[in-house]
Amino acid sequence: MRRTVGIGWLVLAIGVALGGTPAAPAQPGITLTYWQYYFESKVKTMDALIKQFETGHPGIRVVQETFPYDSYNQKVASAVPAGQGPDVVNLFYGWLPLYVGSGYLQPLPADAFPPAQIERESVPMIKAAKFHGRYWALPTAVRTLALFHNKDLFRKAGIARPPLTWDEFVADAQRLTERDARGRITVEGFGIAPSGQDHQLIREVLFRQWGAAPYSSDGRKVTYDTAAAAEALGWYTDLVTKQKVAVIDFFPGGNGYRDAFVAGKAAMIVDGSFAIGSIQNSAKFDWGVAPLPRRTAGGTPSNFGSFWVNGLTVKAKGARRDAAAAFLKFLTSPDTERLWLRQVGEIPASKALAADPKLVQDPVYGPFIASLPYAHATFFVDESAQRTVLLDAINEVVLNHKDPKAALDGAAAREQKILDDFWAKQATR
Amino acid sequence: MAPRTAVPTGGAPARAAGRPWRDAWASLVLAAGGIPIVFPFLWMLATALKTPQEIFEPHFWPHTPTLANVREVLLATQFPRWFGNSLGIALGTTASVAFFDSLVGYTLAKLRFPGREVIFGIILSTLMIPTEMLVIPWYVMSARLGWIDTYWGIMFPGLMSAFGVFLMRQFMAGVPDELLDAGRIDGVSEFGLFARIAVPLVRPALAALCIFTFLGNWNAFLWPLIVIQTPAMRTLPVGIALFSGEAGSSWHLIMAASSLAVLPVLAVFVLLQRHIIEGIVLTGLRT
């Protein structure tokens, strides 16, 4: 029976041998690897773009590899310590400081990507990709927030148009909210989503409109520990506790608020332009998009902008780096941005393209485009931690009935520590 | 002459005594308790048959049941490929675990040798490190050995499991020493004692181990996610994760794909469970 044990050894040995065979035969020229998260229209568009790029650049091959969205960051991070991973990588802009700070990305070559030109030609939020005075990655497309509203429900409630001010918004939400015999909400006036886009809404829209800048201009100091910001937070949490027009986690899942809207169970939601496609596909009622309301009619508009960027990793060196830079240049060209808008439905990062009258007047895209000039992209140094801080503050008020000012002061102190830790580590580098 | 030893096991006294009203009572309790237990599962199946609009309606059973979700999963995605990958990986690891874990479990339970407790302790302690901390070293190892994006790379961390060793050791401990000694006197090799005497006696536990190992690998997400690079290598859980994105999750497809992934496993369980239950084992000893 020694034989059986021997077979076990053999199986393992064969496995090792098979596994050890190199997967791809050597290719002449340069083969670049490109990573992004899986989204069908993005993957297909990228395949088409790669084909186009390869035709224009003989000798360069690009291999696209994609991973599930929810685990994308983890997948990328896991590959780095093994020296594996892509030459060109697609990242959420809010992760950039972490990736740059650790030396995984290389700065974009200034001759091919002159900062002055980038800032002249792109929408203002792009400055969030600038770090240590240089650009480290660039987007093809950008996104902003707007108010999606269910026009059927609006009609039913006798409301003629979407709200222009937050006061109107509350009044509308009250009329739109439907309750059952027990007083339980069956249709939300507002599909509240602290963990969705609302924490961005609070930071960059409500705080600013209530007169509190969330951060100092260099992004290193938290400045929302003010009475004005507390009032804004209180206004938001009142939607749940006082106005009772919204229920947190009304629908389950990470995107429950959007599901509720699509199901006709939430009359309004604040969502990003990236949601247009899925709402278009699934909402079976008359819906519309309106600009985010303001504090007062004609008051200061504000918005939150965000984007996914393509950056060059330190894996791309020498000739590879030149090839990768050429590919990045191609991905940020006007032609690519136009195709991306057509195929993926994302707003071009270029000011000129976004100003296209056809786009500006589009009833769905228009409100998103109109807010580009005043869309702020928060400079996150540790996105998930900073997000949790604000979510906790909201929950402190809603669940523990803490005073908004006290909750916000606590949040500001916690977030300041995150910023300080980050910059302290940068300084020792 | 070949003496045959019969070891009837699984002695629930009621079965022999046979009091019908008690049995009926037990069935009733189990059936009543089973309703809330299967309810979430049925909900998943029902959702799989609903249109994307209907899945958020409060009613349980679809008013207009549709196979559109199932069709989309089967035809418009690489589901069959994911299924095949998962099946091969789960079967391969299960075979390896069944063999090695029962051998190690037997050795630790029935053979006396210096260091036995220490070795058991070491193996058991490997259960106490969360996978989350192991994937980076595994990935580094795989990169060095060229295992990334290979079936072997997906499988290798699961080829043996401390869980199985622990389970089999506990059950092997119940194998009577007299049987093994009798076998030794009869000249059965040490491996033969394991394979022909001990293993048949712990068949219920071995069947359970096979089911658990298969399921564990069938549902494994984290390590396959990390080690897989190309679409052709994706396993079921990694493939199903593609239905969730920044613009929301396609719950109708997630439920359809999950249902399609579960039903074959459930069928296998129904087939295998007889082995868990039928503990009456005849062990033939030959001279």
Next chain:
Amino acid sequence: MAPARARPAALSLSARRALWAYTFLALPMAFYVAVRLAPAASALVISLHQWNILSPEKPWVGLANFRELRADPLFWKAAGNTLRYAAAGIPAQIGGGLGIALLLQRVRRLRDLLRALYFVPFVTPIVAASWVWQWMYSPQFGPLTRIFDALGLPAPAFLRTPGQALYAITAMVVWEFLGFQVVIFLAGLEAIPRVYYEAAAVDGAGGMGLFRHITVPLLNPTLVFSVVYGTIVYLQLFTQVLNMTFGDPGGPLGSTETVVLYVYQQGFQRFRMGQAAAATVVLFGAILAITLVQLRSLSRPVEY
């Protein structure tokens, strides 16, 4: 030199058996060392370094990660929660599993169906199960709320209430593992030679007496396994918690945070691997200590 063939005979019987044991263990031990222990040891090393996973630099920081851990209220919360999950979940899972297994043994009709019924949760993919459970707990639409309404009781908010969320998730985990536990106990019960029951019945032992004096002692290896393995699983709870609280992982105000979720967030969302490794080391030490105590105090030699 002695002829090669004479050598085995020169070894004593016990030495030969030990040699066989080492032969059987050689490959598995190589596997466990290379695939499990070495990576685990690397976690210990990393816990003494500051390591942003993306960075090639790993400066030595001594025990700083552990000090930071001690000062982090979220870690303490996670540790306390993890113990709460175990304290609530393990007895429920083992008690429920044993009860169901004993009942299943009595059943003659529909045995296969009933057994499959209780195993169904264990095969249901966790992503799908979590979504359904979140609906079940929904204060607006969930069936549980309807039941509370029918009873005239105020419906709880379950996952949105910091005091309840942890137990709501525990219930789902118990639901999921019940089938696993039942199979383990069925296998254990089936392994008990029937002759003991018959002998005891002849001696006049009744149902409860049989259970206490035959079933429980002879089921000891299975019970030990269940308690020890259950502890290891519950103390490493992660996937279920993450999926049940996807928008705000760890639940409102960290009320469902676990140690492994903390490890995941530190390591893979914030890239602070040193901190993640330190938490892992603490968790490992805790599980090891608890497991050793359990093995010492629960294990009894099987005496027939």
